[in-house]
Structure formats: C-alpha cells, structure tokens
Amino acid sequence: xxxxxxxxxxxxxxxxxxxxxxxxxxxxxxxxxxxxxxxxxxxxxxxxxxxxxxxxxxxxxxxxxxxxxxxxxxxxxxxxxxxxxxxxxxxxxxxxxxxxxxxxxxxxxxxxxxxxxxxxxxxxxxxxxxxxxxxxxxxxxxxxxxxxxxxxxxxxxxxxxxxxxxxxxxxxxxxxxxxxxxxxxxxxxxxxxxxxxxxxxxxxxxxxxxxxxxxxxxxxxxxxxxxxxxxxxxxxxxxxxxxxxxxxxxxxxxxxxxxxxxxxxxxxxxxxxxxxxxxxxxxxx
Numbered sequence: 265x266x267x268x269x270x271x272x273x274x275x276x277x278x279x280x281x282x283x284x285x286x287x288x289x290x291x292x293x294x295x296x297x298x299x300x301x302x303x304x305x306x307x308x309x310x311x312x313x314x315x316x317x318x319x320x321x322x323x324x325x326x327x328x329x330x331x332x333x334x335x336x337x338x339x340x341x342x343x344x345x346x347x348x349x350x351x352x353x354x355x356x357x358x359x360x361x362x363x364x365x366x367x368x369x370x371x372x373x374x375x376x377x378x379x380x381x382x383x384x385x386x387x388x389x390x391x392x393x394x395x396x397x398x399x400x401x402x403x404x405x406x407x408x409x410x411x412x413x414x415x416x417x418x419x420x421x422x423x424x425x426x427x428x429x430x431x432x433x434x435x436x437x438x439x440x441x442x443x444x445x446x447x448x449x450x451x452x453x454x455x456x457x458x459x460x461x462x463x464x465x466x467x468x469x470x471x472x473x474x475x476x477x478x479x480x481x482x483x484x485x486x487x488x489x490x491x492x493x494x495x496x497x498x499x500x501x502x503x504x505x506x507x508x509x510x511x512x513x514x515x516x517x518x519x520x521x522x523x524x525x526x527x528x529x530x531x532x533x534x535x536x537x538x539x540x541x542x543x544x545x546x547x548x549x
Contacts (some may be wrong), residue, residue: 266406267405272331273338278490280331284539288327298532305531309458321527328486334376341386348383357480361389366477367438370468372518373530376493376499380482381440383495385416387538392432393427393440394416394546426467433475443468444518449541455511458519461545469510472502481521486528
C-alpha cells in the first residue's frame with residue numbers, strides 16, 4: 265500500500281486528477297449508500313433536491329481529492345507552494361503572523377484541505393496541525409512523513425495533541441484544525457449545520473480568539489486540468505457567549521464558504537451521524 269501510494273505521489277497532478285475522477289465516478293456507481301448520503305447532504309445544503317449532474321460533479325471532485333493527497337504528502341513543500349497559483353487576503357495572514365500572537369486556521373473538508381498548512385509552512389512560519397490517525401494503519405507512516413516536515417508538525421487528536429496546540433499558540437505560532445469532523449463523545453455539541461443538527465466539535469470555537477490570536481478560514485480551491493489551487497484565507501471572528509453560540513456561528517461561517525464552491529465539499533461524509541455514547545438531538549429522539 266505504501267509503495268503504491270508513493271508511486272501515485274510521483275505522477276503529475278493532472279493525471280492524478282483524471283484517475284481520481286474515474287474512481288470517484290466508479291464509487292458513486294457501485295455504492296448505493298454513498299450515493300444516498302451525497303445526494304441527501306447536498307440537498308440539505310442547497311435547500312432543494314440535488315440534481316444528478318451536481319452529484320456526479322461532487323463524486324468526481326471527491327475522487328480528485330483522494331488521489332491528490334498522495335501528491336501532497338510525497339512532493340517537496342517547495343513544489344506544493346508553487347502549485348498555489350493565487351492567494352486571497354494573504355497579506356492579512358502575514359500581518360497577523362508578524363504580530364506574534366499566533367494564528368488559528370480552520371480548514372473544512374473543502375477543496376484541497378491538505379495543502380493550506382503546507383503552504384503556510386513553506387512560505388511563512390511554523391504551524392502545528394491536529395489530525396486523526398488513518399483507519400488503515402499501514403498509511404500511518406506515510407501520513408506522518410507527509411505532514412511532519414519542514415516547519416509543519418502534526419499532532420494526534422487527543423489530549424496531548426490539544427495541549428501541544430495550546431503550547432504552539434502561546435509561543436506565537438500558527439495552528440490548524442479541521443472543524444467539520446464528527447468528534448467523539450464529550451468533545452462536541454449539537455449545532456445547526458445547513459439547518460440540521462450536527463454533532464460538532466467545540467475545540468475549534470474555543471481556540472478562535474484564544475490568546476488574542478486572529479483566526480482565518482482557509483480554503484484551497486482545486487483548479488481544473490491539474491493547474492493547481494487558489495488559496496483564500498478569510499478572517500473569522502466569533503461572538504462572545506456560551507459554546508452553543510460560538511459553535512453555531514462557526515458552522516454558519518463554514519456554510520457560507522462551502523456554498524461558494526459546493527462541488528468541492530465532501531458531501532459523501534456522514535456529517536450528521538450520532539457518535540457512540542452521544543444522546544441524539546431532540547429532533548431525532
């Protein structure tokens with residue numbers, strides 16, 4: 265598996281995207297569960313039934329994302345930095361980094377979510393990102409090597425990893441969090457996400473504004489024909505108040521960004537599932 269993944273990573277990005285598009289369509293064709301989840305989640309976000317063309321486009325983009333992960337993990341960070349063709353609001357990121365209070369990046373599963381932290385590490389300053397171990401343990405060494413290099417460090421999504429995030433932020437460094445993964449019991453609350461309760465982590469909302477650190481919602485849009493990516497880093501602030509208010513505000517910000525490019529969001533992910541041990545929301549009890 266590792267050898268195959270490494271071989272994939274050395275292929276041109278355009279070829280990987282073609283392969284990924286084909287595999288994405290194949291998965292959509294053979295997996296009824298995937299088709300239903302994708303269509304239902306996309307319809308929930310759009311507020312209307314999703315069209316076949318929209319579902320197929322999303323399956324294609326999901327396949328591209330899966331295959332380009334090998335490219336991101338294998339290629340040198342200098343190559344990854346060159347693949348980011350344009351940046352939006354990047355000067356605000358550099359100004360925040362220069363202020364020395366640290367930076368909180370929140371990156372949803374939209375576009376090439378692996379590359380934004382790599383880009384920051386390559387061209388700006390150190391960054392520590394939180395991650396979950398892959399389900400296939402054989403990929404763990406490759407993931408570790410791909411994410412722990414240069415000025416980028418990845419820490420596991422556990423208590424020790426959270427402490428490391430806090431330590432890095434207090435040292436004036438950047439941290440990165442994926443805010444739309446379903447957390448484990450005790451690590452989230454039910455909050456609206458496109459009008460439906462989703463069990464949502466509280467960690468990202470707690471870090472935003474912590475230590476006076478500015479926060480940015482980072483999104484790398486995948487360009488057609490393997491031409492690279494467009495990186496946007498939108499400043500984000502959350503209202504003061506209890507966790508329910510802050511988490512709901514963060515989800516609303518994610519919704520606005522996702523709807524700028526809905527084809528590249530992972531609608532096939534079961535975002536609305538109820539984790540083991542968690543009491544379902546009132547609307548589902």
